[in-house]
Amino acid sequence: MSEPILPPTRANSCALIITYNADSEFFERLKRISAQFSSVVIVDNGSTQGFQRQLQQYCQKTTPTTLTIIQNASNKGIATALNQGFKFALAQQSTWVISFDQDTLVYPELLPELSAIYDQNTLKPVIIGCNYFHEAFNRPAIIPQAQQKYVARKTLITSGTLILAKLPTLIGFFREDYFIDSVDHEFSLRARQHGYALWVSTKMLMRHTIGRSTTFHRPALFQIPEHSALRKYYITRNCLVTVFNYYRQEPLWCGKQLVRLTVEFLTVMFYEAAKTQKIAAMGLGTIHACTGKMGELKNNAWIGENHDR
Template identity: 25%
Template structure:
C-alpha cells in the first residue's frame, strides 16, 4: 500500500462492497491496493461461501468486515467508509467487486479534485471520464476535469468533508439508483459532480441482449440495437427507487429526472416484453409501485424472492461481431 500516492494529497482509502466474491474480487483489490493508503472490503452477507476469497483479500492486506446479513450495497459501502475514516482516510474511493482499476487511477481522481478546488469549485465527488463504455463526463472541460452526469458509484472519489455535509449513501434504497440519488443530493446542496478526464474504469455492465419485437430485431435511430438486462430481482428496486427519486428531485433537477424517467420507462417495457413468465415481472413492477407509494423502503419483501427467481429473459444475446457480418 502507498500511504501518500500523490505528494501533499489527502490520505485516500479504497472501499469495496462484495457479495459472494470470487477471483475477480481478488484481482480488483490487487489492482488498486498500491494506489491507496488502505483498502476496506465489506462483504454483504455472503456467508461461508465467501471464506476463501475473503481470506485471500486479507492476505493482500485489506481490512475485511463481514455483514451478518445482506444489508444492501449502500449500507455496506457506508460501513466501509466509516471504517476507512476511523483509520485516517480524508478521501475514499468506492468500488464494486468486479471493477478493473488501471494504474494511476486514484492519483488522476485526486489531481482532478485538487485542480477543481484550486479553481474555486465546491467539489462534491469525482468520477472517471468513462465507466466501461459509458461516458460520464459532460460540459466544457478544463485541463483535467469537467462536469459529470448520471454517475456510477464504482470509482467515485468522495472527500470526508462532503460526507459530513450531505450525509452517507442512502441505505434504504438498498441497491440501484443509490449513486444517482447521491449525485442529485450533492447538486441540490451546491456541490459539483465532476469527471476526471483521460481515465476509464473497466467494469462488467451485465449481459447485452438483442432488442427484438415479435422475433425481429428493432433498429431505430438513436436507439442501441441491444438492451442490457439486470438480474430479474433488481427490477423491483429499479422501479421503486425510480419513483421515489422522481418524487423527491423533480423540482430540483427537472430535465435530468424527466430524461432519465423516459429512458427507464422504455427499458422497463423492453424488459417486460422479453421476461418469461411475463406476469412474474409484472408482479414485481406492481409491488415496487405499491412500495414506493406507501414509503416501504429497504429490502424487497421475502414473498417476492421466489417470484423473481422464476424469471428468465427470452431474448438472444447480442453479439456485435456476428451482427457486423450480417
C-alpha cells in the same frame, strides 16, 4: 468547508469495495486496487462461507496495503455497506474514500488522474468520478468533446467515485432504505442540493459493466442493461422515489429517468426473458414508491431470482 482540503493521495485515500459472492477473478482486480491505495476496506454482504474464507486468507498474506474486512452476516444492501465503509474510513482519519464494485477493473493511472483533476479545478471538488469502458456496450461511458479533461455531471455511479470522507457527515449518509439501486443517484442529487458540484474524468480509468451483456441484438432505443426481476423492483421503486423527491430541483434529469424507466418496461415486454416476473416486480415497485414502502423486499420468492450485480 472553510479549512483546506488535502488533494487525494495513496496515503490519505481509502478504497472501499463491496462484495457479494464475487467471481474467481476478483482477487486479481483487488491487487490492482491495492497497488494504488495504502488502505483498502472490503465490506462483504453475506457471501458464502467459501468466499469469506478466501477473503480472510488473502487478507492475512497481503502487504504492504492495509486490508480490512467488515463481514456482514447477510446482505444488508449497498447503502448500508457504503455507510459502514465511510464510517471506517473516518475512524482511521482518511481524507478521501473511493468506492468500487467487485467487478470493476481499475487502470494504473486512476488515482493520479483524479488527483490531477482536483489540483486543476479551481472549485476544488469534493466528488470526482471516473469515465470507464462500459463492457456491456463495448464503448466509453462518456465520449468527451475537444480536449476536455473533466466535465460536470448531475449524478455519478458508485464505482470509481472519489468522495471527501467527511461529506456524508455534512449532507447525510447514503439512504439505507433504498437497499440497492439509485443509492448513488440520490446521494449525488443531495450533494448538488447542498451546493457541491460533481465532476468526472473524460479519460477512461477503469473497466466496468452494469447489468448483463445481452443487449447487442437490440435496436439502439432498447440498449438497456438486463437485470433480474428482483433488481427491476428496486430500480423501479427507487427511481420513482428519487424523482418524487427531486423533480422540482432537477426537472430535466427526472424527466429523463421517467423516459428511461418507460423504455426499460418496453424492453422487458419485447426483449427480455422472465417477462411475467419482471413486469410484476416493476408493478410492485411502482406501488411501493407511491405508498412509501421502502427497505429490503421481504418474502420475494415469488420473483424467482436473487440479487444480481
